[in-house]
Amino acid sequence: MQRHDTDAVSLTFGVIFLVLGIVFLTGSVNPFDFVSVWALPAGLLATGLVLAAAALTRYRNHREP
Amino acid sequence: MLLAFVGWAFIRGLVSPGGYVSIDPAVMFAVGLVAAGILLLRGQEPAVDDAGRAASAERERSPLGVLTLSAAFLTVGVLILLGNLGVADITIGQLAAACLTVVGLGALVGTWWGSSRFLMVVGVVLVPFVIAGGFMHFPLRGSVGDRWLGGRSIEAVDGSHEILIGAMHVNLADMRNFEGEREIDISMAAGNATIFVPERIGLTIAGHIEWGNANIGRGRQTGDDLELNETLAGTPGAGHLTINFTGGIASLYVERISHEELYGPREKREEPERARKRNRDQTDDSRKARQRRRDRAEA
Numbered sequence: 186m187q188r189h190d191t192d193a194v195s196l197t198f199g200v201i202f203l204v205l206g207i208v209f210l211t212g213s214v215n216p217f218d219f220v221s222v223w224a225l226p227a228g229l230l231a232t233g234l235v236l237a238a239a240a241l242t243r244y245r246n247h248r249e250p
Numbered sequence: 251m252l253l254a255f256v257g258w259a260f261i262r263g264l265v266s267p268g269g270y271v272s273i274d275p276a277v278m279f280a281v282g283l284v285a286a287g288i289l290l291l292r293g294q295e296p297a298v299d300d301a302g303r304a305a306s307a308e309r310e311r312s313p314l315g316v317l318t319l320s321a322a323f324l325t326v327g328v329l330i331l332l333g334n335l336g337v338a339d340i341t342i343g344q345l346a347a348a349c350l351t352v353v354g355l356g357a358l359v360g361t362w363w364g365s366s367r368f369l370m371v372v373g374v375v376l377v378p379f380v381i382a383g384g385f386m387h388f389p390l391r392g393s394v395g396d397r398w399l400g401g402r403s404i405e406a407v408d409g410s411h412e413i414l415i416g417a418m419h420v421n422l423a424d425m426r427n428f429e430g431e432r433e434i435d436i437s438m439a440a441g442n443a444t445i446f447v448p449e450r451i452g453l454t455i456a457g458h459i460e461w462g463n464a465n466i467g468r469g470r471q472t473g474d475d476l477e478l479n480e481t482l483a484g485t486p487g488a489g490h491l492t493i494n495f496t497g498g499i500a501s502l503y504v505e506r507i508s509h510e511e512l513y514g515p516r517e518k519r520e521e522p523e524r525a526r527k528r529n530r531d532q533t534d535d536s537r538k539a540r541q542r543r544r545d546r547a548e549a
Binding site: 192 | 314
């Protein structure tokens with residue numbers, strides 16, 4: 186496996202899966218509370234950040250031929 | 251070493267402490283998962299020579315996805331084995347969460363090395379199972395499918411039942427001569443339970459349901475974190491039955507019911523018996539008539 190540029194999609198999904206897995210691995214969370222209190226806002230925040238990062242990267246690549 | 255451990259655990263699972271030989275489905279499942287992980291790992295060995303590899307270098311696929319899946323299989327398999335051997339208490343939710351954690355680690359590796367798009371699909375598929383598993387604080391143990399219980403004597407009913415996924419039907423409406431007190435423990439990770447008990451006996455339902463509903467007599471509860479604590483008095487002198495119910499995603503229906511209510515009026519039930527008797531009488535008559543004809547012919 187060769188090293189490549191940072192893959193934002195893999196990073197986002199990796200972090201989400203890892204956090205979700207660790208939280209539920211501890212076994213002390215109510216899924217209803219987790220989804221409404223944490224997962225929904227965290228998901229929206231992550232989506233916003235990824236969209237912003239993708240837009241900025243495209244803009245930077247466009248300006249630097 | 252891993253194979254030796256799996257072999258030892260498998261033999262432990264086959265031979266129960268009681269001395270008789272049995273096969274635990276969970277142990278078989280765990281061994282299968284570990285074997286799948288090892289096979290997937292073996293599949294990563296180079297199978298083509300250098301020339302062939304150079305020719306296909308352009309379309310070479312990243313092994314990251316398969317490696318991560320094999321790690322997930324191995325992790326879950328080993329966790330199940332540890333749970334079955336009593337080394338640790340591993341719940342169904344923790345198994346799903348461990349699998350998702352490994353997939354997440356694989357995806358993170360794919361951020362800089364290899365390609366891990368396949369793992370996104372696996373992770374997204376796993377998420378609902380992980381969330382559902384959050385309601386199931388039960389070990390991967392118990393029966394799968396329907397289970398029927400009944401009998402005229404309380405002695406014929408086991409005191410403890412574990413259901414992994416499925417339905418449980420307990421019909422004690424025919425029960426007779428029940429005095430004193432008796433407890434039945436039911437643990438259900440996912441499924442529904444229907445319990446009928448005779449009207450005359452006292453009944454206590456105690457326990458907890460993570461998410462689902464409970465209908466006990468005329469009471470109804472729906473939602474998550476349901477606490478069950480209902481006592482219905484019986485007729486004086488009759489026995490008292492306590493059912494301790496622990497459910498993950500479960501539905502519980504309990505009703506005290508008379509024999510007639512459950513099976514219909516006694517007259518209707520006696521009709522088939524009368525019909526059988528009538529047929530029997532007619533058969534006897536025809537047999538006698540045949541015998542008379544035979545006797546007449548011989549004479």
